Amino acid sequence: MESVSVLKPYVIGLDLGGTNSVFGIVDSRGDIKATTTIKTQGYEKVEDYVAASVDALKLIIDQVGGIDTIKAMGIGAPNGNFYNGTIEFAPNLSWGHNGVVPLAQMFSDKLGIPVALTNDANAAAIGEMTYGVARGMKNFIIITLGTGVGSGIVVNGQLVYGSDGFAGELGHVTMRREHGRSCGCGRNGCLEAYCSATGVARTARELLETTSEPSLLRDLKLEDITSLDVSIAAGKGDELAKRVYEMTGEMLGEACADFAAFSSPEAFIFFGGLTKAGDLLMKPLKESYDKHVLKIFKDKAKFLISGLDGSSAAVLGASAIGWDI
Amino acid sequence: MESVSVLKPYVIGLDLGGTNSVFGIVDSRGDIKATTTIKTQGYEKVEDYVAASVDALKLIIDQVGGIDTIKAMGIGAPNGNFYNGTIEFAPNLSWGHNGVVPLAQMFSDKLGIPVALTNDANAAAIGEMTYGVARGMKNFIIITLGTGVGSGIVVNGQLVYGSDGFAGELGHVTMRREHGRSCGCGRNGCLEAYCSATGVARTARELLETTSEPSLLRDLKLEDITSLDVSIAAGKGDELAKRVYEMTGEMLGEACADFAAFSSPEAFIFFGGLTKAGDLLMKPLKESYDKHVLKIFKDKAKFLISGLDGSSAAVLGASAIGWDI
Numbered sequence: 001m002e003s004v005s006v007l008k009p010y011v012i013g014l015d016l017g018g019t020n021s022v023f024g025i026v027d028s029r030g031d032i033k034a035t036t037t038i039k040t041q042g043y044e045k046v047e048d049y050v051a052a053s054v055d056a057l058k059l060i061i062d063q064v065g066g067i068d069t070i071k072a073m074g075i076g077a078p079n080g081n082f083y084n085g086t087i088e089f090a091p092n093l094s095w096g097h098n099g100v101v102p103l104a105q106m107f108s109d110k111l112g113i114p115v116a117l118t119n120d121a122n123a124a125a126i127g128e129m130t131y132g133v134a135r136g137m138k139n140f141i142i143i144t145l146g147t148g149v150g151s152g153i154v155v156n157g158q159l160v161y162g163s164d165g166f167a168g169e170l171g172h173v174t175m176r177r178e179h180g181r182s183c184g185c186g187r188n189g190c191l192e193a194y195c196s197a198t199g200v201a202r203t204a205r206e207l208l209e210t211t212s213e214p215s216l217l218r219d220l221k222l223e224d225i226t227s228l229d230v231s232i233a234a235g236k237g238d239e240l241a242k243r244v245y246e247m248t249g250e251m252l253g254e255a256c257a258d259f260a261a262f263s264s265p266e267a268f269i270f271f272g273g274l275t276k277a278g279d280l281l282m283k284p285l286k287e288s289y290d291k292h293v294l295k296i297f298k299d300k301a302k303f304l305i306s307g308l309d310g311s312s313a314a315v316l317g318a319s320a321i322g323w324d325i
Numbered sequence: 326m327e328s329v330s331v332l333k334p335y336v337i338g339l340d341l342g343g344t345n346s347v348f349g350i351v352d353s354r355g356d357i358k359a360t361t362t363i364k365t366q367g368y369e370k371v372e373d374y375v376a377a378s379v380d381a382l383k384l385i386i387d388q389v390g391g392i393d394t395i396k397a398m399g400i401g402a403p404n405g406n407f408y409n410g411t412i413e414f415a416p417n418l419s420w421g422h423n424g425v426v427p428l429a430q431m432f433s434d435k436l437g438i439p440v441a442l443t444n445d446a447n448a449a450a451i452g453e454m455t456y457g458v459a460r461g462m463k464n465f466i467i468i469t470l471g472t473g474v475g476s477g478i479v480v481n482g483q484l485v486y487g488s489d490g491f492a493g494e495l496g497h498v499t500m501r502r503e504h505g506r507s508c509g510c511g512r513n514g515c516l517e518a519y520c521s522a523t524g525v526a527r528t529a530r531e532l533l534e535t536t537s538e539p540s541l542l543r544d545l546k547l548e549d550i551t552s553l554d555v556s557i558a559a560g561k562g563d564e565l566a567k568r569v570y571e572m573t574g575e576m577l578g579e580a581c582a583d584f585a586a587f588s589s590p591e592a593f594i595f596f597g598g599l600t601k602a603g604d605l606l607m608k609p610l611k612e613s614y615d616k617h618v619l620k621i622f623k624d625k626a627k628f629l630i631s632g633l634d635g636s637s638a639a640v641l642g643a644s645a646i647g648w649d650i
Contacts, residue, residue: 139487153587155483163590167589169621185619186620187619258499261497262478262492
């Protein structure tokens with residue numbers, strides 16, 4: 001990598017989200033040299049999306065010295081499959097929900113550089129390993145707490161893709177086998193149904209409906225309450241809102257105790273909006289982990305919050321895949 | 326490996342059990358050329374155990390042509406740590422329950438060959454990969470159904486040892502978070518408390534106590550019922566006994582559905598006494614897996630029973646570690 005990175009000092013990262021597609025040109029230290037954004041959804045056909053992306057990219061590629069300075073491109077995308085470089089049946093993408101899109105190949109053909117693709121959580125894991133708090137770690141699990149709950153698992157210094165490229169769906173382990181909440185995946189009781197941003201809002205609504213405890217959240221319309229509202233209320237000392245984070249942390253701790261029995265990671269790294277709650281979430285999480293984990297693993301794993309800058313973390317994560325192609 | 330195995334065609338395997346220590350000298354095809362056994366527990370000090378082992382080994386080493394024909398030795402042992410070659414606080418070993426025993430180094434010093442050590446389930450996984458049904462597989466999980474429930478996880482062709490050498494304790498993921506059965510590990514609701522041989526006997530006793538359903542098992546003293554009794558009764562068509570295996574298989578299927586979300590293995594391989602129940606266990610297991618697994622993993626994983634000969638499987642598994650040193 002060293003000699004190549006001197007000749008070609010940059011990689012492109014694409015954080016392909018349901019709304020925006022954010023591109024960044026990144027150096028080996030994780031500094032973003034140039035960035036641009038297009039709407040993800042403005043295109044009916046994937047060919048149009050790629051063409052618009054390449055047009056936008058050309059401007060920033062020129063800014064850093066042309067395509068010859070770019071080693072490769074990495075894409076973090078929902079339902080991204082590393083093995084095939086495809087996006088498969090992504091429910092939130094107008095041009096990608098209905099089949100298998102060979103997006104890595106399409107970008108590679110247009111740009112003339114290697115392109116790799118994986119899902120957002122795996123990209124985050126590689127980002128942490130390349131530029132973040134997981135530098136030097138060989139065994140860790142990153143858990144992304146956003147609209148959903150995602151995960152990227154690193155074992156022996158390698159990302160776990162499994163037999164089909166889709167390993168690491170820890171948001172969909174079953175935490176409540178009886179009377180579990182319905183999950184977007186069509187099953188019940190998944191971790192994601194409780195510990196995502198959406199899950200936090202659901203927990204708040206449940207507490208508001210089933211108790212008469214006073215809360216700042218009662219000033220809001222029940223169905224409009226978001227995790228951000230819960231976070232703001234908790235920040236103001238609202239007891240009910242604080243308990244929502246406590247319950248969320250407790251379940252995440254229970255889940256991590258099971259994950260330890262799997263790969264005994266050196267660290268659990270949390271990433272995404274919910275981590276802004278800080279100790280409100282992390283303290284009950286660690287306490288619950290200590291209570292539930294097998295004795296042999298006690299006091300071994302670290303609990304960390306992502307060290308990557310929030311707004312650019314996803315682009316950095318995607319770009320990091322580019323160094324390994 | 327090829328050229329070395331021509332010069333040194335054998336490895337020693339040691340299946341170190343709570344009662345017996347079984348040694349085998351094995352060739353690269355998994356044929357056991359010579360075997361010997363000593364009692365594990367007849368020794369107060371580990372030095373005496375190793376000395377007795379080496380005395381017994383010398384006889385069979387001579388049979389195959391002397392120590393120069395032996396490439397290495399592999400040990401499968403309870404609480405074995407691959408990273409350090411140690412047995413750590415093994416509750417069932419009189420000379421090993423109270424500390425950290427550097428067993429691999431001790432054998433290596435006496436025999437003058439490299440020695441590696443891991444726990445029994447990991448040894449079984451390497452055995453399947455080397456000689457058994459997992460040959461050529463890069464991602465699989467072996468689940469050992471014996472007195473306890475153990476596991477060995479292979480990802481990208483490598484065994485998952487985790488940050489401390491103790492990864493792969495899938496017998497201790499929590500399957501029942503409320504009113505879970507007490508487990509030998511001091512926690513409640515573990516997979517092992519339900520799906521081990523002991524767990525099967527407990528399930529039978531629970532059904533006998535909480536129903537008045539007729540069963541051949543009612544002829545036995547409740548507290549004496551073992552998994553073997555349940556298996557014999559089920560073989561005779563006893564409905565209650567058959568339901569015990571059904572319930573066991575159902576929970577294993579639920580557990581495997583969660584494991585798929587972790588490493589998306591190509592196959593789940595089952596090993597140990599309970600697998601003798603065959604379809605009685607495997608049919609409900611597969612049905613339950615299909616019902617519980619995330620859609621993206623459906624119909625992908627194979628469900629296999631270990632291909633290694635039962636009586637020698639543990640020795641073969643242990644020996645297989647020797648090829649990779």
